[in-house]
Amino acid sequence: MTRQTLPPTLRFLIAARQAELHSLESLAHTCELVTLISHLVHELQKERGYTNLFLCHPTPERQHILDAQHQSVSTHEADVRTFLDALLTHPIGSDHGRARLFDSIAHALYRLDGLPILRCNILAHRLQPGDASAAFTRLISSLLAVAVETTDAAHDADITRLLAALLNFMQGKELCGQERAYGVLGYTAGRFNPTQKVHMVMLAERQTRCFMQFEALADRQSLQAWQSLDDLHEPVLSLRGMAARTSAEQPVDTGMAALWFDLCTARIDGMHPIECQLTTTLAQRCRQRIEAVSLDLRNHRALLDSMAAHEGSTRPTMLFDVQSRPLDVAPADGIASGMERSILDLLQAQAERIQASDQALDQARTALDERRHIEKAKWILVELHRISEADAHAQLQHEAMRSGRTLTEVAHALLATRNATQG
Amino acid sequence: MTRQTLPPTLRFLIAARQAELHSLESLAHTCELVTLISHLVHELQKERGYTNLFLCHPTPERQHILDAQHQSVSTHEADVRTFLDALLTHPIGSDHGRARLFDSIAHALYRLDGLPILRCNILAHRLQPGDASAAFTRLISSLLAVAVETTDAAHDADITRLLAALLNFMQGKELCGQERAYGVLGYTAGRFNPTQKVHMVMLAERQTRCFMQFEALADRQSLQAWQSLDDLHEPVLSLRGMAARTSAEQPVDTGMAALWFDLCTARIDGMHPIECQLTTTLAQRCRQRIEAVSLDLRNHRALLDSMAAHEGSTRPTMLFDVQSRPLDVAPADGIASGMERSILDLLQAQAERIQASDQALDQARTALDERRHIEKAKWILVELHRISEADAHAQLQHEAMRSGRTLTEVAHALLATRNATQG
Numbered sequence: 001m002t003r004q005t006l007p008p009t010l011r012f013l014i015a016a017r018q019a020e021l022h023s024l025e026s027l028a029h030t031c032e033l034v035t036l037i038s039h040l041v042h043e044l045q046k047e048r049g050y051t052n053l054f055l056c057h058p059t060p061e062r063q064h065i066l067d068a069q070h071q072s073v074s075t076h077e078a079d080v081r082t083f084l085d086a087l088l089t090h091p092i093g094s095d096h097g098r099a100r101l102f103d104s105i106a107h108a109l110y111r112l113d114g115l116p117i118l119r120c121n122i123l124a125h126r127l128q129p130g131d132a133s134a135a136f137t138r139l140i141s142s143l144l145a146v147a148v149e150t151t152d153a154a155h156d157a158d159i160t161r162l163l164a165a166l167l168n169f170m171q172g173k174e175l176c177g178q179e180r181a182y183g184v185l186g187y188t189a190g191r192f193n194p195t196q197k198v199h200m201v202m203l204a205e206r207q208t209r210c211f212m213q214f215e216a217l218a219d220r221q222s223l224q225a226w227q228s229l230d231d232l233h234e235p236v237l238s239l240r241g242m243a244a245r246t247s248a249e250q251p252v253d254t255g256m257a258a259l260w261f262d263l264c265t266a267r268i269d270g271m272h273p274i275e276c277q278l279t280t281t282l283a284q285r286c287r288q289r290i291e292a293v294s295l296d297l298r299n300h301r302a303l304l305d306s307m308a309a310h311e312g313s314t315r316p317t318m319l320f321d322v323q324s325r326p327l328d329v330a331p332a333d334g335i336a337s338g339m340e341r342s343i344l345d346l347l348q349a350q351a352e353r354i355q356a357s358d359q360a361l362d363q364a365r366t367a368l369d370e371r372r373h374i375e376k377a378k379w380i381l382v383e384l385h386r387i388s389e390a391d392a393h394a395q396l397q398h399e400a401m402r403s404g405r406t407l408t409e410v411a412h413a414l415l416a417t418r419n420a421t422q423g
Numbered sequence: 424m425t426r427q428t429l430p431p432t433l434r435f436l437i438a439a440r441q442a443e444l445h446s447l448e449s450l451a452h453t454c455e456l457v458t459l460i461s462h463l464v465h466e467l468q469k470e471r472g473y474t475n476l477f478l479c480h481p482t483p484e485r486q487h488i489l490d491a492q493h494q495s496v497s498t499h500e501a502d503v504r505t506f507l508d509a510l511l512t513h514p515i516g517s518d519h520g521r522a523r524l525f526d527s528i529a530h531a532l533y534r535l536d537g538l539p540i541l542r543c544n545i546l547a548h549r550l551q552p553g554d555a556s557a558a559f560t561r562l563i564s565s566l567l568a569v570a571v572e573t574t575d576a577a578h579d580a581d582i583t584r585l586l587a588a589l590l591n592f593m594q595g596k597e598l599c600g601q602e603r604a605y606g607v608l609g610y611t612a613g614r615f616n617p618t619q620k621v622h623m624v625m626l627a628e629r630q631t632r633c634f635m636q637f638e639a640l641a642d643r644q645s646l647q648a649w650q651s652l653d654d655l656h657e658p659v660l661s662l663r664g665m666a667a668r669t670s671a672e673q674p675v676d677t678g679m680a681a682l683w684f685d686l687c688t689a690r691i692d693g694m695h696p697i698e699c700q701l702t703t704t705l706a707q708r709c710r711q712r713i714e715a716v717s718l719d720l721r722n723h724r725a726l727l728d729s730m731a732a733h734e735g736s737t738r739p740t741m742l743f744d745v746q747s748r749p750l751d752v753a754p755a756d757g758i759a760s761g762m763e764r765s766i767l768d769l770l771q772a773q774a775e776r777i778q779a780s781d782q783a784l785d786q787a788r789t790a791l792d793e794r795r796h797i798e799k800a801k802w803i804l805v806e807l808h809r810i811s812e813a814d815a816h817a818q819l820q821h822e823a824m825r826s827g828r829t830l831t832e833v834a835h836a837l838l839a840t841r842n843a844t845q846g
Contacts, residue, residue, distance in 0.1 A: 007534060008507065008508065010529075012511070012528045012529035016521070019525060020518070020519075020522045022518040023517070024521045084435075088434060093442070094518075094519075095446030095578075096443075098442035099442040099443045099446065102442060103435075103436070105435045106432050143642075155518075310713075313808045
């Protein structure tokens with residue numbers, strides 16, 4: 001019996017399973033994009049660091065390292081661009097999510113298109129180190145924004161949790177990169193002014209929050225790898241303390257800049273394998289889930305085919321119960337045949353499965369959605385006051401500390417006020 | 424210049440708009456399904472009513488009316504089935520939403536498949552009136568559940584608001600139908616026992632809530648039509664009062680059953696044109712929005728084509744700003760050419776538009792999502808205690824009254840507890 005001859009009820013039951021499978025395949029594809037972005041971001045973070053060193057103290061050797069790094073970035077940039085090109089012809093996710101995703105991609109591509117002229121200006125020393133860093137940071141932020149937008153399609157609890165762990169880790173690592181670049185400025189000057197000190201503290205605090213989220217969501221292997229990095233964290237913590245104690249009266253040796261850079265780099269480089277571990281686990285879980293759901297779909301179809309064949313001449317009345325009873329509880333009166341009972345069981349089992357997976361998903365998405373809410377709230381402040389993303393974040397954080405609420409609560413309140421005043 | 428030769432940034436900007444357009448077209452398709460369901464539900468509500476009358480007091484005339492009503496139902500059932508068949512080959516919405524939608528469709532089709540045998544049992548008087556009503560109510564609930572599941576694809580604020588108004592109105596009207604059938608039982612007996620009285624009060628209260636939601640969300644025309652129904656509400660309110668005052672000692676004339684039925688029917692029939700008004704407005708808004716977005720897309724594409732053609736030889740460096748400045752605020756240093764400025768403007772305008780529409784959507788979806796949360800919470804109670812949907816609703820409502828919270832707050836609390844215990 002071919003599928004076309006199944007009664008509509010059974011065809012929709014199968015189609016529902018197929019939709020689940022497609023949803024997973026789409027999610028796996030999404031995870032690939034996030035993986036490619038994480039590699040590109042890693043290389044761009046390196047380029048930002050080398051650029052900073054080069055602009056602070058240009059040597060032929062540093063220029064050589066920078067040239068080599070441009071090549072590494074280009075390789076990964078090409079991978080991302082190839083993937084994105086294919087996305088235009090084979091899109092992923094829902095239409096609505098895609099509009100947001102494609103917008104964020106347009107923005108990231110716009111930034112990527114500017115890389116050649118940025119490098120040109122850097123090599124010609126037409127930019128201050130801080131300005132060059134800021135340009136890289138904007139580019140990296142735009143790429144991370146693409147990664148965040150992909151999560152709209154994440155509807156599997158387990159994979160969503162891992163994806164949230166990865167995104168938090170990527171964000172935390174990016175903050176380490178920003179801290180490295182920012183710290184080089186202060187150590188090169190021999191001291192940090194009060195504004196710079198506040199900014200350094202904020203960068204450290206934001207890292208802590210990201211890594212706490214990561215720790216709450218990550219798989220065991222990634223967690224173990226993360227815990228083994230403690231030796232690399234310690235020296236960075238000491239130098240943070242030293243930075244906070246510098247002053248015009250008590251400057252430090254400007255040679256500390258290179259030490260700070262190297263220690264931060266060792267730490268960031270140590271983080272990259274964890275990022276890779278996370279993306280590997282993610283790809284693996286996607287494959288496992290797809291295999292499981294495919295197998296399930298095949299079994300399900302075989303079961304329904306045999307039911308439809310067996311039922312034969314009694315269709316179309318086979319599927320109904322006529323007694324008054326709560327929802328889908330099977331009738332006790334024997335009117336329902338064994339066959340009818342099976343369809344009822346199937347309907348109920350499927351409904352329970354969806355219900356359970358929805359509840360698990362609700363939990364897993366909380367972490368993602370909180371991140372998105374904070375991003376949205378930041379965006380409102382940027383738009384409202386024409387300030388930078390970092391300043392917007394600082395404002396949110398200040399308000400959270402002032403009022404004793406969490407960052408998420410402050411973001412929620414801001415969004416609610418905004419919605420209310422626009423309604 | 425053809426579209427293929429546009430630089431990727433611009434292609435993604437266009438693709439984002441196209442995705443918006445597809446999302447709207449999909450939503451328009453969804454609204455068609457809701458419209459077809461509303462018609463079928465209306466006819467089934469009539470059949471439930473006539474069935475009830477027939478079973479309480481069978482006459483050849485009533486059987487004749489019932490036969491004619493079967494025909495009306497069949498016509499609308501065929502429309503729904505044709506639409507659903509097409510859905511299997513041309514699906515709507517996201518994969519994830521589709522899995523839920525298709526499950527709910529499988530369930531509704533299962534109930535529809537049982538209609539012939541149900542009618543057979545009714546004509547042969549093998550069912551009590553209450554049991555027959557309950558079977559129709561289950562069928563109608565399964566169809567309304569399909570309508571609710573379609574809203575997963577609703578991502579346009581204006582249309583989502585109208586859709587939420589329609590769904591609340593449909594639910595309210597269905598409760599009127601249940602009240603009509605339930606009242607016939609009491610009036611036929613000459614009195615309502617205490618349990619029946621509580622149930623009647625609950626049905627009335629649930630109607631009030633649905634219609635309040637409808638009033639908060641509906642368009643002006645539908646609201647005016649609704650307000651003109653006051654004359655039809657009044658007599659039903661009086662008979663509700665009379666039902667509450669009946670007792671074993673003070674029964675009423677059993678002829679009141681026909682009067683109750685006729686008054687309720689007049690009210691329900693008066694509601695159907697409003698439902699039609701809502702679906703017409705909905706279809707109209709969908710068309711208008713699609714036209715507006717299509718035009719916008721054409722203009723947008725023409726603009727980008729001309730920009731790309733104009734820009735010519737300066738690509739790929741045309742799109743970048745290299746100065747440190749907050750996010751996408753245009754540079755003040757004159758490095759950005761007029762062309763670059765335009766792309767920045769486009770990116771920013773698009774981001775602002777999405778942001779604004781997201782905020783509007785958040786508001787509009789609240790009504791829909793609250794409805795879904797209550798449905799979910801009810802489902803948990805049904806599953807947990809093996810009770811009927813109406814009893815589950817009564818439990819939620821009782822808890823709300825007991826603790827002085829809203830129904831939504833109780834549903835949220837229940838879902839949160841459930842999530843916590845499963846985590």
